[in-house]
Structure formats: C-alpha cells, structure tokens
Amino acid sequence: MSILVVGSVAFDSVETPFGEVDEVLGGSGTYFSTSASFFSDVSLVAVVGEDFPQEHVEFLKSRNIDLTGLQVAPGKTFRWKGRYGYDLNEAHTLDTQLNVFESFAPQLPSGFEDAEYVFLANIDPELQLQVLQQVRRPKLVACDTMNFWIEGKREALVKTLRHVDTLLINEGEVRQLADEPNLVKAARSILDLGPKNLVVKRGEYGVIMFTEHSTFAAPAFPLEAVFDPTGAGDTFAGGFMGYLASTQNVSEASVRQAIVFGSVMASFAVEDFSLNRMKTLEYKEIEERFRKVKLLTEFDGLE
Amino acid sequence: MSILVVGSVAFDSVETPFGEVDEVLGGSGTYFSTSASFFSDVSLVAVVGEDFPQEHVEFLKSRNIDLTGLQVAPGKTFRWKGRYGYDLNEAHTLDTQLNVFESFAPQLPSGFEDAEYVFLANIDPELQLQVLQQVRRPKLVACDTMNFWIEGKREALVKTLRHVDTLLINEGEVRQLADEPNLVKAARSILDLGPKNLVVKRGEYGVIMFTEHSTFAAPAFPLEAVFDPTGAGDTFAGGFMGYLASTQNVSEASVRQAIVFGSVMASFAVEDFSLNRMKTLEYKEIEERFRKVKLLTEFDGLE
Numbered sequence: 255m256s257i258l259v260v261g262s263v264a265f266d267s268v269e270t271p272f273g274e275v276d277e278v279l280g281g282s283g284t285y286f287s288t289s290a291s292f293f294s295d296v297s298l299v300a301v302v303g304e305d306f307p308q309e310h311v312e313f314l315k316s317r318n319i320d321l322t323g324l325q326v327a328p329g330k331t332f333r334w335k336g337r338y339g340y341d342l343n344e345a346h347t348l349d350t351q352l353n354v355f356e357s358f359a360p361q362l363p364s365g366f367e368d369a370e371y372v373f374l375a376n377i378d379p380e381l382q383l384q385v386l387q388q389v390r391r392p393k394l395v396a397c398d399t400m401n402f403w404i405e406g407k408r409e410a411l412v413k414t415l416r417h418v419d420t421l422l423i424n425e426g427e428v429r430q431l432a433d434e435p436n437l438v439k440a441a442r443s444i445l446d447l448g449p450k451n452l453v454v455k456r457g458e459y460g461v462i463m464f465t466e467h468s469t470f471a472a473p474a475f476p477l478e479a480v481f482d483p484t485g486a487g488d489t490f491a492g493g494f495m496g497y498l499a500s501t502q503n504v505s506e507a508s509v510r511q512a513i514v515f516g517s518v519m520a521s522f523a524v525e526d527f528s529l530n531r532m533k534t535l536e537y538k539e540i541e542e543r544f545r546k547v548k549l550l551t552e553f554d555g556l557e
Numbered sequence: 558m559s560i561l562v563v564g565s566v567a568f569d570s571v572e573t574p575f576g577e578v579d580e581v582l583g584g585s586g587t588y589f590s591t592s593a594s595f596f597s598d599v600s601l602v603a604v605v606g607e608d609f610p611q612e613h614v615e616f617l618k619s620r621n622i623d624l625t626g627l628q629v630a631p632g633k634t635f636r637w638k639g640r641y642g643y644d645l646n647e648a649h650t651l652d653t654q655l656n657v658f659e660s661f662a663p664q665l666p667s668g669f670e671d672a673e674y675v676f677l678a679n680i681d682p683e684l685q686l687q688v689l690q691q692v693r694r695p696k697l698v699a700c701d702t703m704n705f706w707i708e709g710k711r712e713a714l715v716k717t718l719r720h721v722d723t724l725l726i727n728e729g730e731v732r733q734l735a736d737e738p739n740l741v742k743a744a745r746s747i748l749d750l751g752p753k754n755l756v757v758k759r760g761e762y763g764v765i766m767f768t769e770h771s772t773f774a775a776p777a778f779p780l781e782a783v784f785d786p787t788g789a790g791d792t793f794a795g796g797f798m799g800y801l802a803s804t805q806n807v808s809e810a811s812v813r814q815a816i817v818f819g820s821v822m823a824s825f826a827v828e829d830f831s832l833n834r835m836k837t838l839e840y841k842e843i844e845e846r847f848r849k850v851k852l853l854t855e856f857d858g859l860e
Contacts, residue, residue, distance in 0.1 A: 340738050435643050437761075438781045458740075459762040462779065471853050473774035476765065478741045510856035541859055548858045550774050553813035555851045556844060 256295040256499045258392075259286045260360045260385045261375025261488070263300040263310075263324070267335040267349075268527060270342065270482050278528035279310050280334065282375035282398070285485035288532045289492025289519045290373075291317040292540060294499035296492075297366060299323035299385075303331040303354045313533070322363045327354040342483050343457050362388045371499045373491055374418075376400050379411040386417050394504050396420040396495060398487065404431050416448040420509075422491050424455045438464075451509060453494070455487055461513050470510050475521035475547055482527045486520040489532075493519030493540075518543045559598040559802045561695075562589045563663045563688045564678025564791070566603045566613075566627070570638040570652075571830065573645065573785050581831035582613050583637065585678035585701070588788035591835045592795025592822045593676075594620040595843060597802035599795075600669060602626035602688075606634040606657045616836070625666045630657040645786050646760045665691045674802045676794055677721075679703050682714040689720050697807050699723040699798060701790065707734050719751040723812075725794050727758045741767075754812060756797070758790055764816050773813050778824035778850055785830045789823040792835075796822030796843075821846045 261283030267276045283300040290296040297320035304326060314321060332355040335348040360381055367390050374382040374397035382397055397418045403411050404427060411431075415421065421444065425437065432440035441452050441464035452464045458480075460473040494516035501508055518540055525531045564586030570579045586603040593599040600623035607629060617624060635658035639648040663684055670693050677685040677700035685700055700721045706714050707730060714734075718724065724747065728740065735743035744755050744767035755767045761783075763776040797819035804811050821843055828834045 436781060436783070438779045456762065459759065460774070460776075462776070469779055469853055470856070471763070471776035471779075472856070473763075473765070473776070476741045476772055476774075478739060480739070507857055514856055544859060548856070550772055551854050551856075553773070553775070553817055553851070553854075554810055556847060 256369075257290050257371040257373065257495055258297050258299065258362070258366055258369035258389070259283055259290070259373040259375060259492075260299045260381070261286055261373075261377060262332055262355060263298075263302050263306070264332040264334050264355075266484055266528065267333070268482055268484050269337040271338070271340050272479075272481050273527070275527045277333070279313070280484060280528060281332065282377075282485075282488040284314070284529065285488035285523065286373055286375055286492040286495075287314070287319045288317055288529050289489040289523070290496035290499070291319055291492075292519070292535070292537055293493070293496030293515070294371075296320065296496070297323055297369070299360050299362060299366070301325045301327050301354050301358045303327060303329045306331050313529070317532075323366060327357075329354045336484070338483060342480050345484065360385050360388075370394070371495050372396070373495050374398070374414070375488060375491075376403075379403050379407050379414040382414045383410065383417075386414070394419050394495075394498060396422060396491065398422050398491060399427065401427060401430055412447055418449050420451040420453060421449040422453040422455065422487070422494070424457070424487065428452070428454050437462075453513065455490060457483070457486075461490070461517060463509070463513060465506065468506065470506075470513065472510075472513050472517055472547070473550060474517055475543055475550070477521060477525065480524045483524050484527075485529070486524050489523035490516040490520040492516070514544055514547050515540070518547060559672075560593050560674040560676065560798055561600050561602065561665070561669055561672035561692070562586055562593070562676040562678060562795075563602040563684070564589055564676075564680060565635055565658060566601075566605050566609070567635040567637050567658075569787055569831065570636070571785055571787050572640040574641070574643050575782075575784050576830070578830045580636070582616070583787060583831060584635065585680075585788075585791045587617070587832065588791035588826065589676055589678055589795040589798075590617070590622045591620055591832050592792040592826070593799035593802070594622055594795075595822070595838070595840055596796070596799030596818070597674075599623065599799070600626055600672070602663050602665060602669070604628045604630050604657050604661045606630060606632045609634050616832070620835075626669060630660075632657045639787065641786060645783050648787070663688050663691075673697070674798050675699070676798050677701070677717070678791060678794070679706075682706050682710050682717040685717045686713065686720075689717070697722050697798075697801060699725060699794065701725050701794060702730065704730060704733055715750055718747075721752050723754040723756060724752040725756040725758065725790070725797070727760070727790065731755070731757050740765075756816065758793060760786070760789075764793070764820060766812070766816060768809065771809065773809075773816065775813075775816050775820055775850070776853060777820055778846055778853070780824060780828065783827045786827050787830075788832070789827050792826035793819040793823040795819070817847055817850050818843070821850060
C-alpha cells in the first residue's frame with residue numbers, strides 16, 4: 255500500500271459571503287484522501303456514524319480510495335459548522351458535534367502496517383502516536399495539528415513530533431507552538447523538536463518550507479473567486495503526499511515540487527463548496543496549473 | 558540624468574517592540590533615493606526646513622544623490638511619529654507635523670525635465686501631476702500612494718494614474734482603490750485606470766505584480782530580526798527603479814528582476830532603524846541576497 259491517512263470524515267455546514275451549505279461531505283481525512291487520490295493509492299482510516307450515506311461512500315470509492323479502514327460506529331457522524339467573513343482567512347466555528355468521533359481509536363486493518371507514506375491529519379496527538387505505533391517502517395510520516403492541541407496537549411504533541419518527518423501547520427500555529435513571534439526563529443525551534451521539514455501554510459500567501467539548511471517559498475495560485483476555504487489545508491497535504499508517493503522520491507527537489515502540487519490542489523478545492531470541485535477535476539488541469547505557478551515565480555538569475 | 562524622485566524628507570520618531578528612536582532621518586524621498594543610489598544616479602526633489610542638519614545632507618551626498626532640487630524653506634522639517642506592534646505590518650501614526658511640507662510645490666530645476674525614470678513618492682496626487690507636467694518624455698513613470706489620498710483625492714489620483722506606467726501600493730490599498738475584496742479582480746480594474754504594471758506590496762509575504770497578460774510573485778527574504786519596517790516600501794521602490802535605470806531595460810524579465818532587487822533592498826532596510834543599515838551596506842551583499850532569493854524560489858518544472 256502507498257499512502258495511509260488517519261483523520262476525520264464529517265458533515266460540514268458552512269457559511270461564506272458567497273453562499274451557504276448544510277451538512278455536506280467534509281472532514282480532514284476526506285479532503286486529504288480525495289486530493290491524494292489524483293496521484294497515488296490511498297487508504298483512509300476514519301469513523302462515521304450510521305447516518306453516513308451510501309452516496310458519499312460511492313464517491314470515495316470512485317476515487318479509488320481504500321475504505322477497509324472506514325469504521326461505521328453506532329451513532330451519528332461528526333458534524334462541524336463554521337462561518338467565514340470576507341477575508342476568508344479564518345474560520346469561525348459555530349458548532350462542533352464530535353458524535354462517533356469522540357471515542358475514535360484508530361485501529362489499522364491488517365496490511366496497513368506496511369504503509370510507506372503516512373499522514374496524521376489534525377486529530378488528538380495521542381491518537382496520532384497510537385497510529386505510529388501500528389506502522390512498521392514508513393518512508394515518510396507527515397502530520398497536521400491545531401491551536402486546540404498545542405494548548406491542551408502540548409506534551410503528547412511534542413512526543414508525536416519526534417517521530418514526524420514533515421509537519422504541515424499554519425503560520426499562527428508555528429508561532430504558537432514555538433512561542434516566538436518571528437517566523438524564522440520559530441521554525442528553527444520547531445525543527446529542533448524532530449521534524450526535518452516544516453511546511454508553513456499561509457493561505458492566500460502560499461507556503462514557506464523550512465529545513466535545517468534551506469528555505470523554499472511558493473506563492474498560492476492567484477484566484478479570482480475563492481468560494482469556500484474549508485479543507486484547503488488537507489487538500490494541500492493530499493497533493494503534497496500524493497505527489498511524493500507517486501514519485502517515490504523524497505529529495506528536496508521532489509518535496510519542492512510536491513509543495514507546488516499541494517498548492518495547486520488547494521487552489522482547486524476552494525473554488526467550490528465541499529469536495530464539489532474535486533468531482534469534476536481532471537489530472538491535466540492539475541498539470542496545467544502547476545505550469546502556471548512555474549511561470550508565476552520565474553525570474554532570471556544573475557550572471 | 559537618470560532617476561528623478563519627488564517625495565518627502567522627514568524626521569521620524571519610531572517605536573517598535575525592539576526599541577525606539579527620536580527624530581531620525583526618514584521620509585519617502587530619502588529612503589527611495591538612498592536605495593536607488595546603489596544602482597543608478599538619482600536626483601531628489603523635496604523640501605526641508607532650516608532645522609535640517611548638514612550631517613544628513615552629507616550622508617545623502619555621500620550616496621551621490623543629486624540635491625540640486627532639495628529646497629530649504631523657512632520653518633521646520635516635516636515630522637512623523639509612529640509605533641509598530643509585534644506584527645510589524647501596520648504603522649500606527651501617533652503624530653504628523655507637515656511643517657514646510659504643507660506648502661511644498663515641486664519645481665524641477667533646469668535639466669530635470671529630461672529625467673528618464675520618474676518616481677512619484679506618496680504625496681498629494683495633484684503634486685504628482687504637477688511633476689509629470691514638468692518632465693518631457695520619461696521612459697518609465699512609477700508612483701506610490703496611500704489610503705489618505707485614495708479616500709480624499711480619488712479624482713486627482715485617477716487622473717495621475719492615467720500617466721503612470723507602474724503603480725506600487727500595498728495590498729489593502731489595492732482593494733480600497735478598486736473597491737473590491739478579491740485581489741485579482743481589484744488588480745484588473747486598477748490596470749484599466751492606466752498603469753501597465755501593478756506592483757502589490759505584501760510586507761513579509763513579498764510582492765505580487767499584475768500586468769495585463771501575466772502575474773509574478775516573489776517572496777520576501779525571510780529575516781530572523783525585523784527591527785523597524787519604516788521606509789521598507791520606499792526602499793523597495795528605490796531598488797526597483799534603480800535596477801531598471803541601471804539596465805535601461807523595462808522588459809518584463811527585467812521588471813521581474815527589479816522586483817527581487819527591490820525586495821532585497823527592503824529586507825536590508827528593516828534590519829535597523831532609520832537608514833542605518835544603508836550606511837554600511839555593500840553592493841556585493843545585495844547580489845548575495847538576490848542569489849539567495851533565487852534559491853528560495855526555485856523548483857523543477859514538469860517534463
């Protein structure tokens with residue numbers, strides 16, 4: 255197997271200045287695996303309730319996502335409700351109902367322990383660690399987290415980070431985790447915790463990656479219409495991991511390309527609500543936008 | 558003559574989380590011309606009061622800046638006082654004393670009408686227009702402006718923009734001028750007002766330039782210590798115009814390089830208060846940082 259992702263599958267209700275949707279398909283595991291599926295095989299470990307409709311299962315299957323690890327538990331599926339203002343950079347959570355997610359204990363089905371690329375989506379760092387204890391020798395472990403865990407479970411998070419190759423978090427979380435306002439200094443102190451790569455998500459400003467010896471900055475693809483930023487970060491991670499798994503190459507050159515593919519995937523995701531844009535997206539559109547980002551960033555060096 | 562800049566020369570009092578300075582050399586014309594002087598000949602048209610010390614005149618002369626157009630008027634030099642918080646992105650103006658700047662009417666000395674590269678720093682758009690009426694056939698006219706003029710003198714500003722090739726403003730000002738929250742749409746509507754290039758300054762996120770047919774994004778050079786962002790925008794503009802004037806080439810390839818040189822100059826300016834960093838800066842350091850930005854942005858294209 256290629257990529258393993260452990261995360262959430264949810265119903266999202268979202269309001270943006272451009273419209274609103276009620277109980278549509280969402281969740282970090284969903285966004286990630288759908289995005290990764292454009293590049294690689296992917297297996298999703300998550301939990302849903304008995305109310306999870308067959309239609310959504312069919313969509314995920316249509317993307318060739320292995321759902322052996324998708325448990326159906328008694329009760330209701332995780333629900334999240336949020337609102338975005340005009341700046342679209344920050345979600346205001348209106349309601350969270352964990353439901354079946356509350357007692358989620360990821361148990362990898364047989365065969366999953368050989369996963370080569372592992373993505374720990376934004377869940378309790380103790381659960382992230384439990385997943386890592388079940389895999390044998392992944393080539394690359396990447397993880398996400400959020401302010402809630404940085405505040406509430408710092409110790410468990412720091413323990414998890416020792417086993418993580420690539421941490422993908424947003425700019426505010428970098429500063430919070432390092433307790434340092436300067437991004438460069440903050441990045442350096444996070445690299446000391448274990449990760450070899452720190453990929454900092456900056457929304458419409460793109461991504462900046464720090465390693466011990468280098469820095470890489472990529473702009474976001476400039477969009478005329480951003481409809482709904484929900485899932486952009488997980489879609490980014492899916493493109494990032496998907497590309498790396500497809501090339502079986504984790505050199506810095508490959509990681510830089512993976513960041514651009516991740517950005518491109520995120521730029522599509524925000525063009526519509528839920529995973530709607532992913533339903534019509536074709537691989538050639540992804541490559542086309544990758545080439546546009548290349549043109550967007552090129553300038554001549556000095557002689 | 559090569560570059561002509563019309564702007565302010567001021568005494569700045571600045572507080573940042575890292576220290577404070579009182580009545581140090583500042584002003585848009587000062588920052589611009591000092592930065593441009595690393596690349597090209599530059600002539601400064603501005604006004605100071607009788608209190609302007611010889612020491613500052615000597616500094617500007619040491620940078621080979623032509624001061625024929627620096628008027629000394631009866632009264633006091635323009636003073637600005639501001640404070641920055643930890644994010645360093647926004648200045649909070651505490652006090653502005655226009656003094657001699659209040660009755661400034663830029664009068665170009667003889668010979669200045671042949672200027673090839675003209676930069677209209679952030680002054681009243683009516684004065685910007687007066688300057689343009691005094692120059693013959695510049696190769697490139699660039700200008701800056703701010704929320705104050707966008708609100709208060711929109712009509713005059715729009716009139717000025719018809720004669721401007723490159724507008725350099727910050728992101729918030731783009732949205733305000735176009736009255737449109739989406740940056741790409743806003744940029745398009747500003748290009749319709751006259752400028753061929755819109756260079757959008759995004760502080761620590763770098764710069765994005767829009768032309769009718771292309772977009773270019775360049776990151777800011779990541780710094781471990783930003784001391785004082787005052788003058789960063791004018792220093793950027795100085796590097797940008799200075800490089801273009803030095804190459805006598807305003808092709809898009811050259812403009813892209815000029816943006817990177819501008820960013821590099823700004824990254825030095827913010828490392829210390831006032832123009833202190835400029836006093837020790839050497840050209841080889843500029844090229845060295847340019848090369849670092851090149852490495853920072855490179856990734857392989859698709860086959």
